[in-house]
Amino acid sequence: MDIPPGCSTVSKTTTVCRLQKALYGLKQSPRAWFGRFTLAMKKYGFQQSNADHTLFLKHRHGKVTALIIYVDDMIITGNDEEEISKLQNQLAAEFEMKSLGNLKYFLGIEVARSAQGIVLSQRKYVLDLLAEVGLLDCKPADTPIMLNHKLGEYPYQKPTDKERYQRLVGKLIYLSHTRPDIAYSVSVVSRFMHSPSNRHMEAVMRILRYLKGSPGKGLLFSKNGHLNIDGYTDADWAGDATNRKSTSGYFTFVGGNLVTWRSKRQKVVALSSAEAEFRGMAKGMCELLWLKRLMADIGFSPRFEMNLFCDNKAAIDISHNPVQHDRTKHVEVDRHFIKQNLEEKIIRLPFVRSEDQLADILTKAVPTKDFYNSLGKLGMHDIYAPT
Incomplete structure (x- = not known):
């Protein structure tokens, strides 16, 4: 801790700060931590990317080492094995952190590897969400949103539990990081966070029933x-x-x-x-x-x-x-x-052509056949589906 500005009369060598509030929870703590971490990475020879400030890169002998951080969780990758090992030792010496080995689970995202490539999914996250709502045994829906839906704010609509609605939609927003198939439906239901109705809650439940049909679906990177x-x-x-x-x-x-x-x-x-x-x-x-x-x-x-x-x-x-x-x-x-x-x-x-336009499923509800044709072209796979 540094003595705050204005305390010039206090001896800085013998005075300590008595915390009135824990560092966690303060608005300044994430900024202070990230600033401290950035200085350490630059000291190790890494450069901060201008396109993404949470990404740090180091080029050496034609090879690259990359580190991306979210709060205090980080991923290290690259084709320079020597530099990766060196960076892990440097971080462990300066901060209280340890290596968890090959990437398998990160912030609710599961990582699976095979000869075909890498698959990112959130199967456990989906199953936990369905268990919380009580829809583990529900009948799955074909699509995440009804065709020709008329969702909106209308007079005399019946209100629903606002806190529950906001919590469920918030979890669906995070789930859409690996599920582009629910991106449009989630963007629709997120418009009514301030005054949700029963019809809006029914739309959220339909998204959950759609997820029940394929909880392990994810993105394949080949x-x-x-x-x-x-x-x-x-x-x-x-x-x-x-x-x-x-x-x-x-x-x-x-x-x-x-x-x-x-x-x-x-x-x-x-x-x-x-x-x-x-x-x-x-x-x-x-x-x-x-x-x-x-x-x-x-x-x-x-x-x-x-x-x-x-x-x-x-x-x-x-x-x-x-x-x-x-x-x-x-x-x-x-x-x-x-x-x-x-x-x-x-x-x-x-x-x-309109029938080959993949982004169509991001702008409106489409028929079931067109919906699944687009998903096949997007590279979405369910490695947990029975063969």
Whole structure:
């Protein structure tokens, strides 16, 4: 502890601080811990990534060592075995920590390895959640949300237990880190945290019943022989029945493996489908540019243009045409941003058919057949499913 500023009259050599409150729980404690840890990593020769401040990298003799930290849990990986062993010894000498061996379980995420690749899932997390709600023996649902649902805030709706609703939705939000199949449905139910109704709770229970059918489903990361960065972006124009706002979503792939996704309702009402697609396209492009910076920090900068697949020909044509258009005057900044990246040959906008648009499941509820076709293309597998 350091003597606080202003205590100049107190002898700093013989005075100690009497804590009135524990360090844990203070707003400053995470910042102080992370600052202390960052100084230690820089002392070891690691550099903090500008794309992700929790990622530390060290390049040596053509090899790379990476450490990523969440509070006081960390993962160390890379192809420099000597540097990894050295870093573990340095951290153990300076902090109270120990190595738990090969990564198997991290923050509720299970890691399984095989000849096909690495699978991330949250099976135990799902089963614990179902046991808490009492749905371990329920009948599974085919999809996480009903087709043509009209969820919204209506007068005279029957309220439900607000604390229970918020707790369940919060757990589902964390679960969506490895389950892109529930991303859209979770984004819908999370809109009503402040005043949930019985219908909203029924929608949450349907998500849980869907999870009962495949609790061990997760993402497969396999070696495909390339590190190309691709994305799929889509938007559902005026899909919200309450305020007519659009919902946009994107999937991004690195080396043919799904790495990030997002489903989010847009902040303003779009006046045309082209405008809604433009806003979604700009968000997907920002994600691709962030992935490009992150890959460059690691040492694997993409050698080719990144593809952002879109199923709206009007939005693609307007992106290549700098002429002002009535449908784009409300998204002029997004249009110039997209046009600049096209001219610099950083990104391409190939057209994809609507039936092949993977991001469709992030913008609206789709039929069961289309839903499972998209999941198969996303690389989702259930290693616990009976053969």
